[in-house]
Amino acid sequence: MSAVEAHNLVKRYQSGNDTVEAVRDISLQVQKGELFGIIGPDGAGKTSLFRMLTSLLIPDGGEAHVDGSDIVKDYKAIRRKVGYMPGRFSLYQDLTVEENLHFFATIFNTSIEENYDLVRDIYGQIEPFKNRRAGALSGGMKQKLALSCALIHKPVVLFLDEPTTGVDAVSRKEFWDMLQSLKQQGITILVSTPYMDEASLCDRVALMQGGVIMTTGTPAGIINSFSLPLLAVKGDNMHGLLKDLPGAPGVEQSYSFGEHHHAIMKNDYQQEELERYLEGKGHSGLEIQPVRPTIEDCFMQLMRTDHDR
Amino acid sequence: MTDEIIIHTEGLTKRFGNFTAVDAISFEVQRGEIFGFLGANGAGKTTAMRMLIGLSMPTSGKATVAGFDVFRQTEKIKQNIGYMSQKFSLYEDLTIKENIRLYAGIYGKSDAFIKEKSERLVRQLHMEGEANKLVRSLPLGWKQKLAFSVAIFHEPRIVFLDEPTGGVDPMARREFWNMIYEAADSGITVFVTTHYMDEAEYCNRVSIMVDGRIEALDTPAVLKQTYGAATMNEVFLQLARKASRNGD
Numbered sequence: 001m002s003a004v005e006a007h008n009l010v011k012r013y014q015s016g017n018d019t020v021e022a023v024r025d026i027s028l029q030v031q032k033g034e035l036f037g038i039i040g041p042d043g044a045g046k047t048s049l050f051r052m053l054t055s056l057l058i059p060d061g062g063e064a065h066v067d068g069s070d071i072v073k074d075y076k077a078i079r080r081k082v083g084y085m086p087g088r089f090s091l092y093q094d095l096t097v098e099e100n101l102h103f104f105a106t107i108f109n110t111s112i113e114e115n116y117d118l119v120r121d122i123y124g125q126i127e128p129f130k131n132r133r134a135g136a137l138s139g140g141m142k143q144k145l146a147l148s149c150a151l152i153h154k155p156v157v158l159f160l161d162e163p164t165t166g167v168d169a170v171s172r173k174e175f176w177d178m179l180q181s182l183k184q185q186g187i188t189i190l191v192s193t194p195y196m197d198e199a200s201l202c203d204r205v206a207l208m209q210g211g212v213i214m215t216t217g218t219p220a221g222i223i224n225s226f227s228l229p230l231l232a233v234k235g236d237n238m239h240g241l242l243k244d245l246p247g248a249p250g251v252e253q254s255y256s257f258g259e260h261h262h263a264i265m266k267n268d269y270q271q272e273e274l275e276r277y278l279e280g281k282g283h284s285g286l287e288i289q290p291v292r293p294t295i296e297d298c299f300m301q302l303m304r305t306d307h308d309r
Numbered sequence: 310m311t312d313e314i315i316i317h318t319e320g321l322t323k324r325f326g327n328f329t330a331v332d333a334i335s336f337e338v339q340r341g342e343i344f345g346f347l348g349a350n351g352a353g354k355t356t357a358m359r360m361l362i363g364l365s366m367p368t369s370g371k372a373t374v375a376g377f378d379v380f381r382q383t384e385k386i387k388q389n390i391g392y393m394s395q396k397f398s399l400y401e402d403l404t405i406k407e408n409i410r411l412y413a414g415i416y417g418k419s420d421a422f423i424k425e426k427s428e429r430l431v432r433q434l435h436m437e438g439e440a441n442k443l444v445r446s447l448p449l450g451w452k453q454k455l456a457f458s459v460a461i462f463h464e465p466r467i468v469f470l471d472e473p474t475g476g477v478d479p480m481a482r483r484e485f486w487n488m489i490y491e492a493a494d495s496g497i498t499v500f501v502t503t504h505y506m507d508e509a510e511y512c513n514r515v516s517i518m519v520d521g522r523i524e525a526l527d528t529p530a531v532l533k534q535t536y537g538a539a540t541m542n543e544v545f546l547q548l549a550r551k552a553s554r555n556g557d
Binding site for chain 1: 395487506510541
C-alpha cells in the first residue's frame with residue numbers, strides 16, 4: 001500500500017463568473033517513507049492539492065487515499081493520520097511555545113512526553129523559549145514550533161506546504177536537514193516548494209504548473225530525460241549576449257542562469273560555429289561549455305512543451 | 310553608467326530600544342546601477358530599506374536618496390522613487406488600467422501623460438486583451454511584471470524592489486529580470502532584495518548584510534573570488550553562517 005495514492009483529482013473555484021481549475025486531473029503515488037517534493041511556482045495548485053489530501057477541501061473529481069483511508073469518506077481517520085503545516089503561520093500567537101505544543105498534543109489525545117522523542121531534535125532548539133508567546137518568536141523559531149506541532153501526534157504522513165518560502169538560504173538548509181532526520185524515523189513526508197534547487201534534496205519530485213503535474217521522478221531521472229544538449233555561455237557583455245544568443249546557429253532556446261546563460265542546442269550543433277557567430281557580433285571573453293541540466297532547466301523545458309501542446 | 314551617486318549613506322543606524330537593527334552602514338549606489346541588497350532573515354535589510362524610502366526615521370548617521378535627505382526630506386524622496394514588494398503591489402479589485410491611473414494620479418501625472426503612456430505600456434506588456442480585467446484574475450508572473458511597470462510609470466530616478474520574484478515561475482522570473490535590465494539601461498537605478506541567489510549574479514554589485522552590518526559589498530565576480538566560492542550561494546552561506554542573530 002502506498003502512503004498516498006491519488007487518481008484524477010480535480011478542484012475548481014468560482015471567481016465571479018469565471019471558473020478557475022486549480023487542480024486538473026492529478027494522479028500521484030507516494031511510497032511509505034519517501035521524502036516527496038511538489039515543486040512549482042505560486043498558483044500551480046500545490047496548496048489545493050495538499051488541502052484535498054488532508055481532507056480540508058472536498059475534490060470536485062477523482063479520488064485519493066492516504067495511508068489507506070479515503071480522503072472524503074474517512075476524513076476523521078485522515079485527520080488522525082496526517083500532520084499538516086500550512087504555508088502561513090497558523091499557531092495561536094497569544095499562547096506560549098509550550099502551550100501551543102501542549103494544545104496540539106491534547107486535541108489528539110496524546111501528550112508532549114509520549115511523543116517527545118519524535119520532536120526532540122526540533123523542539124529542543126526552541127525549548128529554552130518555551131514561556132515566550134508564539135507571536136513574539138522569530139521566523140525561524142516559528143517554523144520549528146509549527147513543525148513540532150504538526151508532529152506531536154505522531155502522524156503517518158506529514159504535509160508541509162511551502163515551509164521554506166521567504167526563508168533565507170541558511171535557514172532553508174537547516175530546515176531540510178531536519179526533514180532528512182525525520183525521514184530516518186520512517187515518516188512519509190510531502191513537501192511543496194517554489195525553489196527549484198530544493199528538488200535535489202527529495203527522493204522523488206513532481207513538477208507542477210497550472211494545476212497539472214508535468215512530470216514525476218527522481219531528481220536524477222528527470223535530469224537524465226532532458227533531451228537536448230545544454231551549453232553554459234559566459235562573456236564580457238552578458239546582457240548583449242542574452243540578446244544575441246536566440247539568433248545564433250544551433251540555439252533552440254536561451255535564458256539567463258546565474259553567472260552564465262544557458263543555451264539549449266539542436267543535436268547537430270557545432271560549438272565552433274556558435275563561437276564564430278558570437279565573436280562576429282563583437283563578443284569577447286567567451287567561455288562556452290556543455291553542462292548538465294538542473295531541475296530548473298527541466299522545468300522550463302516542460303513548461304514550453306506544455307505551452308506548445 | 311555615470312559616476313552620479315544616487316544613494317549615499319554614512320554610518321546609517323537604526324535602534325529599537327536596546328536593539329541595533331541597522332548598525333552604522335555606509336555605502337554608495339551609482340545612477341543606472343542594479344544593486345542587490347542581500348542578507349539573512351533578520352539581518353536588517355527591511356529596516357535599512359524603510360529608512361532609504363522615507364518610511365522610518367534613522368537613529369543616527371547620514372543618508373541621501375536621489376539627492377534628498379532621509380531625515381528632513383522624506384516627502385521629496387517618496388516623490389522621486391518607485392517601490393514594489395512581493396506582498397503588496399496592486400489593487401486586486403481594480404483593473405489593469407485603473408491601477409495604472411490610480412498610481413500615476415497619486416504621483417501627480419497629467420491625464421494626457423497617463424493616457425498616452427498607459428496605452429504604450431499595455432502594448433509592451435502584451436496585455437491589450439486584459440487591460441480592462443481585474444488584476445485579481447492575472448497569473449502571479451503577470452501581476453509582478455505589471456507591478457514593476459506601475460512602480461516606474463512616473464519615471465522615478467530609483468526603484469526599490471523588495472523580493473519582487475518570490476514564488477514566480479522560472480520563465481516569468483527571467484522575463485522580470487529583462488524588464489529590470491531595460492529599466493537600468495534607461496537610467497533608472499534598481500535597488501533589489503531577493504532570496505534567489507542566481508539573481509544576485511544579475512546585479513552589477515551586491516551587498517550582504519549580517520547582524521545589521523554590511524559584511525561584504527562588491528561585484529559578484531570579486532565577491533566569489535574573495536571568498537573562494539564558485540557561486541553567490543556559497544558566498545552568502547559563508548557570510549550568513551557567521552550571524553549570531555536568529556531569524557526575523
